[in-house]
Amino acid sequence: MATTTSDQMLQRLHQWGVRRVFGYPGDGINGLMGAFDRMGDRMEFVQARHEELAAFMACAHAKFTGEVGVCMATSGPGAIHLLNGLYDAKLDHQPVLAIVGQAARSAMGGDYQQEVDLASLFKDVAHEYVQTAMVPAQIRHLVDRAMRIARDQRTVTCLIVPHDLQDEDAVERPPREHGTVHSGIGMTAGRGVPAEIGAPGTGVPVATRQAGARPPWGGPVPAEADLRRAADVLNAGSRVAILAGAGALHATDELIEVAQRLGAGIAKALLGKAAVPDDLPFVTGPIGLLGSQPSWEMMNGCDTLLMVGSSFPYSEYLPPEGQARGVQIDIDGRKLALRYPMEINLVGDSRGTLQALLPLLQHKANREWQQKIADHVGRWWRVLEARAMNDAEPINPQRVFWELSKQLPDGCILTCDSGTAAAWYARDLKMRRGMMASLSGGLATMGPAVPYAIAAKLAYPDRPVIALLGDGAMQMIGMNGLITIADRYTQWRDPRLVVMVLNNGDLNLVTWEQRVSAGNRRYEASQALPRFAYAEYGRLLGLNGIRVDHPDAIAGAWEQALRSDRPTLLEMVTDPNVPPLPPHVTAKQMRSYAKALMQRDPQAMDTLIATAKEWWDGIMGGRAERR
Numbered sequence: 001m002a003t004t005t006s007d008q009m010l011q012r013l014h015q016w017g018v019r020r021v022f023g024y025p026g027d028g029i030n031g032l033m034g035a036f037d038r039m040g041d042r043m044e045f046v047q048a049r050h051e052e053l054a055a056f057m058a059c060a061h062a063k064f065t066g067e068v069g070v071c072m073a074t075s076g077p078g079a080i081h082l083l084n085g086l087y088d089a090k091l092d093h094q095p096v097l098a099i100v101g102q103a104a105r106s107a108m109g110g111d112y113q114q115e116v117d118l119a120s121l122f123k124d125v126a127h128e129y130v131q132t133a134m135v136p137a138q139i140r141h142l143v144d145r146a147m148r149i150a151r152d153q154r155t156v157t158c159l160i161v162p163h164d165l166q167d168e169d170a171v172e173r174p175p176r177e178h179g180t181v182h183s184g185i186g187m188t189a190g191r192g193v194p195a196e197i198g199a200p201g202t203g204v205p206v207a208t209r210q211a212g213a214r215p216p217w218g219g220p221v222p223a224e225a226d227l228r229r230a231a232d233v234l235n236a237g238s239r240v241a242i243l244a245g246a247g248a249l250h251a252t253d254e255l256i257e258v259a260q261r262l263g264a265g266i267a268k269a270l271l272g273k274a275a276v277p278d279d280l281p282f283v284t285g286p287i288g289l290l291g292s293q294p295s296w297e298m299m300n301g302c303d304t305l306l307m308v309g310s311s312f313p314y315s316e317y318l319p320p321e322g323q324a325r326g327v328q329i330d331i332d333g334r335k336l337a338l339r340y341p342m343e344i345n346l347v348g349d350s351r352g353t354l355q356a357l358l359p360l361l362q363h364k365a366n367r368e369w370q371q372k373i374a375d376h377v378g379r380w381w382r383v384l385e386a387r388a389m390n391d392a393e394p395i396n397p398q399r400v401f402w403e404l405s406k407q408l409p410d411g412c413i414l415t416c417d418s419g420t421a422a423a424w425y426a427r428d429l430k431m432r433r434g435m436m437a438s439l440s441g442g443l444a445t446m447g448p449a450v451p452y453a454i455a456a457k458l459a460y461p462d463r464p465v466i467a468l469l470g471d472g473a474m475q476m477i478g479m480n481g482l483i484t485i486a487d488r489y490t491q492w493r494d495p496r497l498v499v500m501v502l503n504n505g506d507l508n509l510v511t512w513e514q515r516v517s518a519g520n521r522r523y524e525a526s527q528a529l530p531r532f533a534y535a536e537y538g539r540l541l542g543l544n545g546i547r548v549d550h551p552d553a554i555a556g557a558w559e560q561a562l563r564s565d566r567p568t569l570l571e572m573v574t575d576p577n578v579p580p581l582p583p584h585v586t587a588k589q590m591r592s593y594a595k596a597l598m599q600r601d602p603q604a605m606d607t608l609i610a611t612a613k614e615w616w617d618g619i620m621g622g623r624a625e626r627r
């Protein structure tokens with residue numbers, strides 16, 4: 001029996017299948033902390049180093065398990081610190097519940113210490129559901145609604161709990177009278193959410209989740225007549241391009257089957273990187289600024305576009321309007337025909353919809369288009385290899401990812417940060433079946449790689465996890481997350497967690513943007529980063545610390561890190577002058593770049609040489625002589 005409203009909240013969350021909450025304490029939530037203690041082993045409180053990390057962890061928990069991620073923070077400053085991680089979840093459509101404290105009800109409105117208008121503060125990020133609890137009889141339905149709405153809408157919800165209310169006696173069941181709410185628990189598969197989690201008796205407890213096993217997914221499938229109209233468009237096309245996103249991560253077999261049937265190629269939005277393996281010849285890989293040339297060529301040459309579970313934002317990387325007939329599948333009707341004027345807009349779960357579509361699709365006898373795509377893809381991998389092998393000062397960052405790609409352990413989970421790491425992660429890492437990977441897609445914020453990795457490791461302690469980030473992101477919050485890793489790793493069945501930092505002394509992606517987009521030279525004051533001994537810091541924490549400053553040592557360092565008996569901080573000293581070239585450089589970008597370099601950019605000569613090498617490899621298709 002629950003005794004206080006705090007006990008009731010946690011017990012109700014437990015009934016919903018929640019086993020772990022990421023957070024940080026404070027006097028605004030002391031009632032809840034007491035209840036955690038009373039929950040014992042039934043609920044784990046994961047103390048983060050900063051509330052932003054807790055929110056990133058909750059987001060990653062949702063991304064990697066399909067469950068609702070829950071984070072908790074105290075009133076005022078703690079609640080404010082959560083925001084960036086919550087926006088990351090919101091923009092990537094992840095179900096996350098934030099529970100925050102508030103001043104006592106008797107003090108609210110009194111300009112009290114740490115009193116912030118939290119309902120207004122969270123009104124944007126949690127606009128589907130943000131509520132302040134006022135009396136104990138609300139607690140049951142507030143939890144039920146916050147959990148159900150987060151799952152159903154795949155979004156962020158927020159509960160604000162004044163701290164005096166947290167110690168009040170619980171009302172288990174409101175009286176049967178006017179003005180009360182009588183809610184319950186559970187839901188089956190809905191709009192793109194995993195089936196059954198949280199239904200009484202069928203919740204999937206974290207401890208029993210099998211390594212690599214994603215929960216079964218389900219969701220609505222469009223009506224037969226609409227599927228037929230979509231099939232007609234796809235059957236009529238002779239050059240079909242598929243774009244898969246995060247909403248298609250659970251539809252691997254179906255995407256491959258459709259591509260084979262239609263003789264199509266598959267490009268992947270960043271969040272859909274794990275949707276299909278990269279060793280298939282017709283998978284063109286990433287799209288967009290961090291994309292591949294085969295994706296660019298496929299989009300510019302196709303006559304039909306099938307977009308599945310993606311709201312990839314950059315329309316200039318999709319076919320020009322009018323070139324292709326379009327079919328889109330999305331669980332969220334709001335996302336349809338948003339980036340390209342589609343002809344057929346299907347609301348449905350990607351997997352179920354593709355399954356229903358397959359019997360209506362005809363096998364295309366002419367395989368020329370798919371063969372052309374495969375030729376481009378084969379050539380592109382050679383370009384990437386040649387680019388990775390180019391000399392740089394001291395290490396070419398592409399080589400770091402190229403060598404990792406060859407050594408990726410089965411079933412590993414990859415996390416990445418914003419920065420140039422994202423470009424090499426997108427292009428150079430070949431995903432295989434059974435792996436998972438994510439980064440901050442919609443918000444593209446710095447900071448998530450390390451907290452995502454921690455959450456991944458807590459959810460899947462048997463799987464190797466690899467976090468990839470720049471020195472800027474490391475200095476921003478990654479270093480704090482490492483303290484948590486050092487504190488917890490002995491509890492993991494497989495202690496392998498590699499945190500790889502690109503030490504280039506620069507906020508490099510933005511440096512390139514300053515040159516190529518803005519036409520400005522690198523601005524030293526904003527771009528240079530303080531020196532820091534990352535590997536030594538790792539060792540100081542009791543982790544494995546490896547510093548690599550010669551290309552010949554890269555492969556061995558990965559090997560060592562991936563075999564280690566403890567987490568490793570792998571510091572790669574890389575060259576900031578290697579450009580993360582987009583697959584297509586516009587004349588305007590070229591003019592800006594030239595203008596930037598003419599302003600006596602301190603690295604002008606080095607960047608020009610490195611850029612020329614990249615271009616040369618692109619033109620020569622990777623056949624250029626090794627230097």
Ligand SMILES: Cc1ncc(C[n+]2csc(CCOP(=O)(O)OP(=O)(O)O)c2C)c(N)n1
Pocket residue numbers: 418419420421444445446447469470471472473474502504506507508509510
């Ligand atoms: C919170 C936040 N602040 C700023 C940015 C803008 N930004 C994007 S990438 C980047 C540079 C990242 O530098 P680093 O982590 O060192 O990686 P590098 O590009 O050097 O490899 C910056 C400043 C952002 N995306 N998020």
Ligand SMILES: [Mg+2]
Pocket residue numbers: 419470471472502503504505506507508
């Ligand atoms: Mg950097």
